[in-house]
Amino acid sequence: MLNALDIEGDSPLHRMPVRGKLVLLFSAAVGLFVVSDLRLLVPALALSAWLLLSTGIGTGQAFRRTRFVLFTVLLVAAANYVFVSPHEAAVVFCRLAALVLLAAAVTATTGISAFMDEIARLLTPLERYGFVRAADVSLAVGLVIRFVPEILSRYRDIAEAHRARGLPVRPLTTLVPLIILTLKDADTIAMAIDARGFRRH
Known part of the structure; x- marks a missing residue:
């Protein structure tokens, strides 16, 4: 990919x-x-x-x-x-x-799947005592790792849009739209996860 x-x-x-x-x-x-x-x-x-x-x-x-x-x-x-x-x-x-x-x-x-599988295995003993839900934690880690390049790609798109409009690329002017787009993506992903029943609570 x-x-x-x-x-x-x-x-x-x-x-x-x-x-x-x-x-x-x-x-x-x-x-x-x-x-x-x-x-x-x-x-x-x-x-x-x-x-x-x-x-x-x-x-x-x-x-x-x-x-x-x-x-x-x-x-x-x-x-x-x-x-x-x-x-x-x-x-x-x-x-x-x-x-x-x-x-x-x-x-x-x-690979992301290898990370998720290993984290789930490592947390399984803690899950038996009710401290964590191994599948949920591994899913969260996998999502973080997976969407790092997506966030970087969105930053590049925002920066290119600024340059195309003749605007200076500054941290403050790019950070706000990046945060908004990332939060929208997070909401979409959360709804998709809940709709498929991946989380148990």
């Missing part, structure tokens, strides 16, 4: 089981937030970038997939630079950017 997040390939991440990828991502998130030494965080950022590019995604596509989140990370780092210190800004940027790139690498090598 053109808008799918996962791509075909034979990289080490492609061959890794889905559960192993989820464990890797969780462990990396914990490790990144425990470590504050740039001598470790900078290599971690470089490793995450290498893992993403090793999937065969290409530099341009990798940048397009992560640029919005990385821009947010850059804003957070800039705030830390102003209000805390340059060192803390570098730590925050390396930490969050590495996690973003690693998450992008995992989603690029794993």
Whole structure:
């Protein structure tokens, strides 16, 4: 699919089981937030970038997939630079950017259905005790992953519409229509899910 997040390939991440990828991502998130030494965080950022590019995604596509989140990370780092210190800004940027790139690498090598099935299996023990509904949680995660490219596609359409009208593409002028269209899509999807009886409550 053109808008799918996962791509075909034979990289080490492609061959890794889905559960192993989820464990890797969780462990990396914990490790990144425990470590504050740039001598470790900078290599971690470089490793995450290498893992993403090793999937065969290409530099341009990798940048397009992560640029919005990385821009947010850059804003957070800039705030830390102003209000805390340059060192803390570098730590925050390396930490969050590495996690973003690693998450992008995992989603690029794993199909949505595989994610949903594995999450449902992992949550089944909790479902037995009434804490969660595994199918509902896996469906929610699957929808989030599936519609990330749809949201990015809508942003590109809005930006192109602005350019066609000779208007400057600014975050505030594009964010409002993007949110409205996304909420409309969410309502449509929710009604379709309820009409098909996918949710039990």
